[in-house]
Amino acid sequence: MASSSAIQIPSRLPLLLTHEGVLLPGSTMRTSVDSPRNMQLVRSRLLKGTSLKSTIIGVIPNTSDPASDGDDLPSLHRIGTAALAVQVVGSNWPKPHYTLLVTGLCRFQILQLLKEKPYPVAEVEQLDRLEDFTRRPQAEEDLGELSEQFYKYAVQLVEMLDMSVPAVAKLRRLLDNLPREALPDILTSIIRTTNQEKLQILDAVSLEERFKMTIPLLVRQIEGLKLLQKTRKPKQDDDKRVVAIRPIRRLNHIPGAAEEEEEEEDHDDVVMLEKKIRTSSMSEQALKVCLKEMKRLKKMPQSMPEYALTRNYLELMVELPWNKSTKDRLDIRAARILLDNDHYAMEKLKKRVLEYLAVRQLKNNLKGPILCFVGPPGVGKTSVGRSIAKTLGREFHRIALGGVCDQSDIRGHRRTYVGSMPGRIINGLKTVGVNNPVFLLDEVDKLGKSLQGDPAAALLEVLDPEQNHSFTDHYLNVAFDLSQVLFIATANTTATIAPALLDRMEVIQVPGYTQEEKIEIAHRHLIPKQLEQHGLTPQQIQIPQVTTLDIITRYTREAGVRSLDRKLGAICRAVAVKVAEGQHKETKSDRSEVTEGEDSRDHVTEDAKTESINDTTDLALPPEMPILIDFHALKDILGPPMYEMEVSERLSQPGVAIGLAWTPLGGEIMFVEASRMDGDGQLTLTGQLGDVMKESAHLAISWLRSNAKKYQLTNASGSFDLLDNTDIHLHFPAGAVTKDGPSAGVTIVTCLASLFSGRLVRSDVAMTGEITLRGLVLPVGGIKDKVLAAHRAGLKRIIIPQRNEKDLEGIAVNVRQDLTFVMAGCLDEVLNAAFDGGFSAKTALEHLNSKL
Numbered sequence: 001m002a003s004s005s006a007i008q009i010p011s012r013l014p015l016l017l018t019h020e021g022v023l024l025p026g027s028t029m030r031t032s033v034d035s036p037r038n039m040q041l042v043r044s045r046l047l048k049g050t051s052l053k054s055t056i057i058g059v060i061p062n063t064s065d066p067a068s069d070g071d072d073l074p075s076l077h078r079i080g081t082a083a084l085a086v087q088v089v090g091s092n093w094p095k096p097h098y099t100l101l102v103t104g105l106c107r108f109q110i111l112q113l114l115k116e117k118p119y120p121v122a123e124v125e126q127l128d129r130l131e132d133f134t135r136r137p138q139a140e141e142d143l144g145e146l147s148e149q150f151y152k153y154a155v156q157l158v159e160m161l162d163m164s165v166p167a168v169a170k171l172r173r174l175l176d177n178l179p180r181e182a183l184p185d186i187l188t189s190i191i192r193t194t195n196q197e198k199l200q201i202l203d204a205v206s207l208e209e210r211f212k213m214t215i216p217l218l219v220r221q222i223e224g225l226k227l228l229q230k231t232r233k234p235k236q237d238d239d240k241r242v243v244a245i246r247p248i249r250r251l252n253h254i255p256g257a258a259e260e261e262e263e264e265e266d267h268d269d270v271v272m273l274e275k276k277i278r279t280s281s282m283s284e285q286a287l288k289v290c291l292k293e294m295k296r297l298k299k300m301p302q303s304m305p306e307y308a309l310t311r312n313y314l315e316l317m318v319e320l321p322w323n324k325s326t327k328d329r330l331d332i333r334a335a336r337i338l339l340d341n342d343h344y345a346m347e348k349l350k351k352r353v354l355e356y357l358a359v360r361q362l363k364n365n366l367k368g369p370i371l372c373f374v375g376p377p378g379v380g381k382t383s384v385g386r387s388i389a390k391t392l393g394r395e396f397h398r399i400a401l402g403g404v405c406d407q408s409d410i411r412g413h414r415r416t417y418v419g420s421m422p423g424r425i426i427n428g429l430k431t432v433g434v435n436n437p438v439f440l441l442d443e444v445d446k447l448g449k450s451l452q453g454d455p456a457a458a459l460l461e462v463l464d465p466e467q468n469h470s471f472t473d474h475y476l477n478v479a480f481d482l483s484q485v486l487f488i489a490t491a492n493t494t495a496t497i498a499p500a501l502l503d504r505m506e507v508i509q510v511p512g513y514t515q516e517e518k519i520e521i522a523h524r525h526l527i528p529k530q531l532e533q534h535g536l537t538p539q540q541i542q543i544p545q546v547t548t549l550d551i552i553t554r555y556t557r558e559a560g561v562r563s564l565d566r567k568l569g570a571i572c573r574a575v576a577v578k579v580a581e582g583q584h585k586e587t588k589s590d591r592s593e594v595t596e597g598e599d600s601r602d603h604v605t606e607d608a609k610t611e612s613i614n615d616t617t618d619l620a621l622p623p624e625m626p627i628l629i630d631f632h633a634l635k636d637i638l639g640p641p642m643y644e645m646e647v648s649e650r651l652s653q654p655g656v657a658i659g660l661a662w663t664p665l666g667g668e669i670m671f672v673e674a675s676r677m678d679g680d681g682q683l684t685l686t687g688q689l690g691d692v693m694k695e696s697a698h699l700a701i702s703w704l705r706s707n708a709k710k711y712q713l714t715n716a717s718g719s720f721d722l723l724d725n726t727d728i729h730l731h732f733p734a735g736a737v738t739k740d741g742p743s744a745g746v747t748i749v750t751c752l753a754s755l756f757s758g759r760l761v762r763s764d765v766a767m768t769g770e771i772t773l774r775g776l777v778l779p780v781g782g783i784k785d786k787v788l789a790a791h792r793a794g795l796k797r798i799i800i801p802q803r804n805e806k807d808l809e810g811i812a813v814n815v816r817q818d819l820t821f822v823m824a825g826c827l828d829e830v831l832n833a834a835f836d837g838g839f840s841a842k843t844a845l846e847h848l849n850s851k852l
């Protein structure tokens with residue numbers, strides 16, 4: 001062991017607060033870390049990737065009640081032990097935690113706490129330097145005597161141990177070679193002592209004091225051994241060591257010393273574990289591996305780092321549902337009812353899901369393509385997955401794949417790694433406890449790639465029915481049969497899903513909702529759910545449909561209903577406060593009724609059926625009067641509207657047109673702005689455009705320049721060469737969002753036509769379509785989502801490419817009824833539909849004349 005005098009610790013140490021015993025310099029302790037504070041410290045200071053960093057940490061005994069481990073830092077013990085973490089083992093059982101093996105280096109005292117979060121860091125002073133006591137000549141003699149006495153007892157204790165002669169000789173050698181000043185700490189942590197006694201030794205900064213305090217502990221241990229030797233009959237040779245130590249500790253009767261019992265308990269646990277392994281229904285291969293590991297475990301001393309690792313492994317193997325499954329309930333009629341009850345609209349998706357289940361029912365197995373629901377956030381993809389599990393009577397487990405960029409997240413770490421754990425699939429199986437759950441692989445489009453491998457490749461094995469009956473997680477290292485698991489995937493877009501993965505799935509598009517559908521979903525599902533979650537009843541709150549529409553149009557802008565749900569939640573919270581306050585007031589007024597004999601409800605007028613929340617008098621309402629959420633209440637709770645209808649305001653100048661864009665979050669309307677200035681024919685494009693979009697802008701300008709005469713378009717100096725002495729700037733808000741694709745072509749042409757003609761584009765029109773240099777309009781994708789976005793924004797006329805006409809069929813009739821569609825085959829038709837009264841040389845001249 002290094003002498004503590006040779007160690008130099010940093011002046012700032014991260015602090016690990018431990019309830020599990022007291023670490024003394026020179027000794028090693030295993031401690032379990034599960035509080036958020038300590039977990040954070042381990043992750044950021046000790047683990048970097050999968051390797052252990054040799055960082056010195058400060059271990060402080062936490063004497064506060066473990067149950068009170070909250071956010072606030074407990075008062076810190078002033079003295080601690082600087083330590084090195086020798087091993088970190090991660091486990092998820094029974095909850096996520098790390099087991100640390102730490103070796104104490106030297107004492108330190110806390111001078112000042114520098115920060116508390118996410119884990120405490122303190123400025124410290126190193127204690128335990130050799131010079132601290134050798135520089136005290138007057139004490140040297142006493143110390144020499146004390147240390148001699150201490151040494152004598154230590155030798156006596158070692159020789160009394162019932163061990164073989166070479167083992168005793170080895171221990172003696174160790175005693176002789178260790179620096180004397182290290183002995184009190186080391187022996188205190190070996191012999192039977194309570195935590196309180198260890199804490200006193202830790203606090204004994206002076207060596208003299210430490211020797212003085214440890215000698216009685218040694219004597220006590222020696223006496224205990226003597227007593228034992230008198231009473232004990234020798235047993236078989238190989239039991240010697242265990243027998244020698246265990247009864248001694250019991251005889252000592254030291255209160256609070258639980259370690260020995262723990263050791264015994266542990267032994268019993270291992271026996272139980274072996275029994276469980278033998279009786280479990282695991283595969284033959286797994287059983288063989290487990291029995292081999294069990295054999296190793298039994299031979300390992302508990303203090304060995306591998307012990308915890310092997311035990312965790314075996315516990316997981318026993319827990320896994322090798323053969324446990326739920327019985328399927330494949331009843332299509334019930335499935336239809338359940339899907340309809342849980343979800344409004346989504347007809348296409350529900351139909352496909354029912355077909356899928358019907359085929360499974362007829363074939364009597366659930367093998368088949370993996371369904372992948374693709375659509376904007378909040379349209380109920382996850383929720384349909386949950387309903388499928390419910391209809392089948394299966395367990396449901398969601399595996400979030402967003403941001404996962406490490407293969408081992410799917411397939412686990414090899415057990416040789418520090419902190420190794422099984423992957424998410426095996427973890428999920430352990431959580432649900434059956435081998436045939438519905439696994440929802442959420443956000444497969446957001447899987448990443450990194451140096452740690454491609455998780456999509458690992459998923460391929462999981463999803464392939466030919467391979468997944470023998471899926472091998474690196475941590476388990478034996479095959480597990482995943483063929484009974486029903487996998488469903490969700491994604492916002494297919495564009496970023498690895499092609500090989502996409503090939504294994506059947507994509508079902510889930511489009512965004514219309515306003516009417518959202519209102520229905522809100523009133524049938526979201527509001528009742530929110531009321532229940534907030535302990536409210538329909539007698540206490542009333543949200544009319546106009547209010548829901550207001551929330552949809554002015555407080556949210558989304559394809560799904562997640563924000564709407566959140567806003568409804570905010571309303572329910574605000575109402576819950578009012579109702580609770582009202583009840584409080586009522587009980588108060590009830591009390592005053594008794595005392596004063598006056599009925600406070602008399603003050604409420606007879607015809608006051610409902611009241612707005614912003615009206616303070618509503619607090620006096622009887623409970624049966626629902627709080628009405630009207631526009632004013634909405635403003636009170638949610639603040640001023642976030643999205644006002646700004647369309648006409650933004651189109652009040654020439655050079656602005658509305659395009660329709662598709663994003664993974666659904667369709668969106670997009671304002672394209674253009675301005676011109678004196679210059680030398682430069683085109684500036686801003687708004688983070690991709691190459692294809694930039695090319696569309698060049699195409700649009702070229703087409704307009706070549707048709708300038710036809711439409712009587714001139715630049716500021718009256719020339720038909722639009723770029724002559726003129727620069728053009730095109731901007732696509734929002735500037736921070738990357739955009740690409742050819743579908744903005746028609747919008748750019750319209751925007752520039754407006755700029756050069758000086759005419760305003762109709763404020764109710766939005767458009768989408770790719771253009772060619774010859775002025776043709778080519779079809780584009782995402783029509784349904786784009787149309788819904790235009791409808792949400794209150795626009796009335798939509799210009800789409802002629803060849804996209806077929807895509808309109810999938811759009812709800814009520815949406816189509818609200819809109820006028822213009823099918824454009826060429827740019828002539830686009831411009832004619834985008835400007836009031838059409839767009840031609842004649843209209844251009846008329847416009848000019850009207851201005852003169």
Ligand SMILES: Nc1ncnc2c1ncn2[C@@H]1O[C@H](COP(=O)(O)OP(=O)(O)OP(=O)(O)O)[C@@H](O)[C@H]1O
Binds near residue numbers: 345379442490560
């Ligand atoms: N058609 C619907 N009927 C009833 N509730 C719905 C419907 N669509 C969505 N919801 C509700 O909206 C909420 C959000 O849905 P969910 O989490 O399933 O969305 P998602 O499409 O999976 O989103 P993400 O892509 O972000 O995971 C849920 O509470 C769900 O019950």
